Amino acid sequence: MLASHRLSLAWIGRGVEIERKFVPCTIKKGSEMIEMRYEAPRTLKAAVALLAAANGRAKVLAGGTDLLIQMRSGRIDPELLIDVKCIPELRTIAEEKGGYRFGAAVSAMELVEHEGLARMWPGVIDAVKLIGSIQVKGRATVGGNLCNASPAADSVPALVAAGALARIIGPGGRREVPVEEIPAGPGLTSLRAGEMVVSILLPKRPQRSGDAYLRFTPRTEMDIAVVGAGVNLTLNAKGVCSRARVSLGAVAERVLLLPDAAAALIGQRVDAAALERLAAAASAACRPIDDKRGTKEYRIKVAGVMARRAAQIAVKRAKGEV
Amino acid sequence: MTVKYQEKPLKIVGTRPLRPDGVDKVTGRARYAADYNLPGQLIGKVLRSPHAHARIKSIDTSKAAALPGVKALVTRDDFADMPVEYAASGELTINFRDVTRNMMAREKVFYDGHPVAAVAATSASIAREALKLIKVEYEVLPHVIDVLEAMKPDAPLLHEHQFTDGVTPKPDKPSNVAKRMVFALGSLEEGFKQADLVIEREFNTKPVHQGYIEPQACVASYTEDGQVELWTGTQGHFVFRAQLAKVLQMDVSKIRVTATELGGGFGGKNNIYNEPLAIALSRKSHRPVKMVMTREEVFRATGPTSGANVKIKMGCTRDGRITAADAELNFQAGAFAGSSVGMASMCTFTRYDLDNVRVVGNDVTVNRPKVAAYRAPGAPIAVFGVESVIDEMARKLGIDPIDFRLKNAAKEGTQTYYGPTLGPIGFVETLNRAKAHPNYRLPLGPDQGRGIATGFWFNIGKETSSTVHVNEDGTVTLIIGIVDVAGGTRATMAMMVAEEFGIDYDKVRPVVGDTSALGFNFITAGSRGTFAGGMAAVLAARDAMEKLCRRVARIRDVPPEAVAWKDGRAQPAEGSGTQFKPMSLEEIAREAGRTGGTISGHSEINAEGAGPGFGTHIADVEVDRETGSIKILRYTIVQDVGKAIHPAYVEGQFEGGAVQGIGWALNEEYVYGADGVLQNPGFLDYRVPVASDVPFIDSVIVEVPNPNHPYGVRGCGEVPIIAPMAAISNAVENAIGVRLREQPMSPPRVLKAIEAAALATTQD
Known part of the structure; x- marks a missing residue:
């Protein structure tokens, strides 16, 4: 019997989870008796032990919205799936030092519906809201979005602009790294053998701060960023920008943090001229490729536009206008 | 046979009751082809060509056949070669020599995704494993993807036996141009002499897929006494039966086909793909065989409609009377001849009452999947060009675009350039109703624009x-x-x-x-x-x-x-x-x-006596000048349907056709690599519109009864897809002064056009 009848968007697509039995099992693949194991450890220690023992043939399963598609398409063929959704540290959102720490397996919809976090980091939530459909967000996780290491991941530029820190655990213990250091290239992370991301910390922020994320996609939704831009800034009492972080997605092999673009804002009133310098710096930092989702030339131009428009929203939020 | 229209008081026709299939569909009970299962069934999978063009030197299935769980394998050797023989399949004509080669490659593979072998096994994963064990030796050949490239004399040749039909004297060299056709009326020379304004433009469109939600699926059972039962998603189970009897060399009476609930077709489910393979696998394995395509297979090997190059030249007098209309339509047919260029040729100008017309159509084979019909096959492509030129003429002469069309509109008695004289039609009525519609007078903001375009379809x-x-x-x-x-x-x-x-x-x-x-x-x-x-x-x-x-x-x-x-x-x-x-x-x-x-x-x-349908569309757009993104603000459809038996379902056809046309106009396109391999075989990167991409659509039903139907019905499902590309392109021009003659009008293409126009202005 369910204790509560909470009906919210966060539960759409997660119905199965309510009654799921996390039974380790072996799945036969083909007739060659190649086997794939599924494990759902309940502690970090057990997860790390499984991961370390698998010699790189294991995959961590959180929401599975990228992993299962990659398995179905034949792009990856793991021997072990480690489902991390039963580990409490990966499933909680908690206040920490005036900011918020959330587990790597917290679903996107749980973040969207967390009032405190959404109020403090609206730009991060802008980005999380753009991941897939509501149904997909019911399963997809920000930890997975980060570790899938797509240059076009929506939540990552927003986290990078926010100055988020990732907590990593592995055979060598725990360590904390800035989020921007995790993706290394398409599908590649800087995580060492046997390591996984446990949680992400969105730090406390000063007064008069605002952040925003904008992406460009040909469709209005259900699409992948051609360019994504995250801006996080703080204004002083006179309305001058005192701190800023700017990041771009889908314009390089990984999400970029752009100090030069941030410098165009710091010490400025964020007027039209500063915004133009920001846009120029953002475009200059791009090193995109031509692919089916957009041309090089197009991405470079639109990166500046998205960065400028995101900064305008961030300023309004810092001023409390929206 | 026809039945004459009789006006009478109606009790049920014209009302909006619930459809009998509705409840099953919304509760998930409706059975589509993939929902059918038979005891003991096997799963069939297809090995497909990784090359755009290659000769098959050998196929070795021995290792796959030896895999436990594999019950049958088929290749080209399991199907009879067919002579050239034509048949109607929907709006397009098929040739059985090509049908048998498209369902299973024989001498060559002609596109990425062309079937080369099929296997039936006790599970999908065993079938997939088996495909990996089939060894195909290819001699890779140069390929050609683009229609104009394919028409060049030195282009890589797909079919050595193909000599351009419709050209005299008969060419002595084979060509990728399968057929050339000409439709003409009056004298172009005379017509252009009378013109005060002549405009000549070139347009390009990309192939687009029908985009049905349900991938092709079927279950086939071949019994020991030679009877076949087949459950499949099809637009025509009798036509499938006929095609299957032919390619499998069976009596028609021995094949029984059940058409399951259909998750969309739009012309794309007029043709057999997996059905003959499933039956052949069932015959060999003595077990029922089920085959369900993946979305990737749907994109690589079924549909789409043609991509095309279109040249339009038109002349008119100062007061807006069209004096001459000339068109050249070059259509991709895909791997085998038989595009919709003939239908498109006949639709190109048939909304107007014209004295001097010529339309030349070329049907061109290229290394892409064989095209299939798609909702008013070909018409949107030709009409995009014509309605763009008409818009430009009206703009140049300072005539309201609807008035310009009214001056030239086809009416009862208009002699068409492709043969028939038009009976009672409602084109003028749609133009008048569009002009009177409040949406035609709504004020527009900055970077917003309004465009008009019209469409005609025969109906059958x-x-x-x-x-x-x-x-x-x-x-x-x-x-x-x-x-x-x-x-x-x-x-x-x-x-x-x-x-x-x-x-x-x-x-x-x-x-x-x-x-x-x-x-x-x-x-x-x-x-x-x-x-x-x-x-x-x-x-x-x-x-x-x-x-x-x-x-x-x-x-x-x-x-x-x-x-x-x-x-x-x-x-x-x-x-x-x-x-x-x-x-x-x-x-x-x-x-x-x-x-x-x-x-x-x-x-x-x-x-007999199908009444032609005509429609007039009004599109309102807003263009983001910095990203090239087009937002459709409003969309209005006015169409003559003769009589709307169920007005809600007529509106559904209007809306569905317009949304598909909007997708064609905005973002849908196939992206091929230099190697001729399709790079975007999925809905993530082949961008059909999502709900938030389209506005609420205003539908206006015009009813000019068809005299040859007891209730006055004309067809209504195809006309709505014809005008959107042109209407949206005209609206974009109206919004920002830049005309796009290439589809889709995706953001990179629009931004480039805006920048090119800005550069041209500064240089002036």
Whole structure:
């Protein structure tokens, strides 16, 4: 019997989870008796032990919205799936030092519906809201979005602009790294053998701060960023920008943090001229490729536009206008 | 055969009852092809070519055959070669020599995704493993993807035996141009002489997929006595049966096809793909075989419609009268000849009453999947060019775009350049209603614009049969052979039959019969469902009513001519002077068994006299000058449908067609790499519009009755996709002064055009 009848968007697509039995099992693949194991450890220690023992043939399963598609398409063929959704540290959102720490397996919809976090980091939530459909967000996780290491991941530029820190655990213990250091290239992370991301910390922020994320996609939704831009800034009492972080997605092999673009804002009133310098710096930092989702030339131009428009929203939020 | 239109008071036709298939669909009970399963069935999978063009040197299936769980394998060796023989399949013509090569490659593979072998195994994963063990040796050949490239004399040649048809003298060298056709009226030279303004432009469009939600799926069972049962998602189960009998060299009577619920077709489910493979695998394995395509397979190997290059040259007088119209249409046919260029040629200018016309069409083979029909096949491509040029003419002359079209509009009696003289049509009415619509006068903001475009489609009739059974309680079972492609066909047929009988709509249960239930029915194509299917159903009902009257004459002992059917009852015929107690359908049905047996009505017809459909669209857009993104603000469709049997389903057709046209205009395109391999075979990167990409669509139904249908019906499903590309392009020009002659108008393309225009202005 369910204790509560909470009906919210966060539960759409997660119905199965309510009654799921996390039974380790072996799945036969083909007739060659190649086997794939599924494990759902309940502690970090057990997860790390499984991961370390698998010699790189294991995959961590959180929401599975990228992993299962990659398995179905034949792009990856793991021997072990480690489902991390039963580990409490990966499933909680908690206040920490005036900011918020959330587990790597917290679903996107749980973040969207967390009032405190959404109020403090609206730009991060802008980005999380753009991941897939509501149904997909019911399963997809920000930890997975980060570790899938797509240059076009929506939540990552927003986290990078926010100055988020990732907590990593592995055979060598725990360590904390800035989020921007995790993706290394398409599908590649800087995580060492046997390591996984446990949680992400969105730090406390000063007064008069605002952040925003904008992406460009040909469709209005259900699409992948051609360019994504995250801006996080703080204004002083006179309305001058005192701190800023700017990041771009889908314009390089990984999400970029752009100090030069941030410098165009710091010490400025964020007027039209500063915004133009920001846009120029953002475009200059791009090193995109031509692919089916957009041309090089197009991405470079639109990166500046998205960065400028995101900064305008961030300023309004810092001023409390929206 | 035609049945004349008769105006009469209507009780059911024109209302909006629920469709009989609706509840099953929204509750998930509806059974689509992939929902059918048979005991002991195997799963079939297809090995596909990784090359755009290659000669097959050898195929070795021995290792795959030895894999435990593999029960059968088929390659080209399991199918007979077919001679050149043509047949109609929907709007397009097929050639069985090509059909057999498209379902399973023989000498060469012609596109990335071309089937090379198929396997049936006890599970999908074993079948997939088996595919990896099949060894195919290819000699890779140069390929050609673009239509203009393919037309060059030194282009890589697909078919060594293909000499351009329609050219005299017969060419001595083979060519990728399969056929050249010319339609002409009057004298172009004279026409251009009379013109004050001549505009000549070139346009390019990309192939687009029908984008049906349900991938192709089928289950086939071949029994030891040589009988086949097949469940498949199709627009025409009788046509599939005919094609299968041909390629499998079987008697038609030995194949029974059930058309399952269809998750969309739009012309893309007029052709067999996996069906013959599944039957052959079943024959070899002695087990039923199920095959379901993945979305990737759908994109790589089925559909789409042609990409094309279009050249338009038109002249008009200062006051806006078109004096000459010339077009050249170069259409990609895909791997085998037979694009929709013929249909497109006939639709190019047929909205206007013109004296001097020429349309040249070229059907060109390229290394892409063989094209299939797609909703008004070809017409949107040609019309995009023509309506863009007309818009430019109207703009240059300072004439309102609707007035310009009214000055030239086709009417009853207009001689078309492709043959027929038009009967009563409602084109002028759609233009007038569009002009009077409040949306045509709404103010526009900065970077917003409004565009007009129009469309014409023939609509067709063809072979159709239907049966109505009067059940023992007075209800009616209606069996139709028109596949309900999800547009509401069952509902509209039941409505017309209920109207005829004078009984309630819910007393008629419409069912799509399998191929053993009725005589041959042509495919659901050419917007013929409600026209031809409706005519057949009405005639079947009238046949039953005649029998009912004769039965009542016998029961009441009066002369047969003294009985007439009226208001759901057999009554004394007016003026017959005979009196008897009328009998209701229920009363007759109750006594039918004892008085001569069950009463059923039949009709087997070749429906003729389909009424052409015309539409006028108004698109309002806003362009983001910094990103090139186009937002559709409003969309208005005004179309003559003759008579809307079920207005909500007519509006559904308007909206669906417009949304597909919007997708074509904005973002849909195939992206091929330099290697000729398709790079975006999925809905993530092949961008059909999502709900938030399209606005609320305003539909205006115009009803100018078709004199050749009992209720005045014309087809309505195809016209709505014709105008959107042109209407949106015209609106973009109106918004930002930049005209796009290449589709789709994706953001990178729009931004580039904006920048090029800005550069041109500064250089001026």
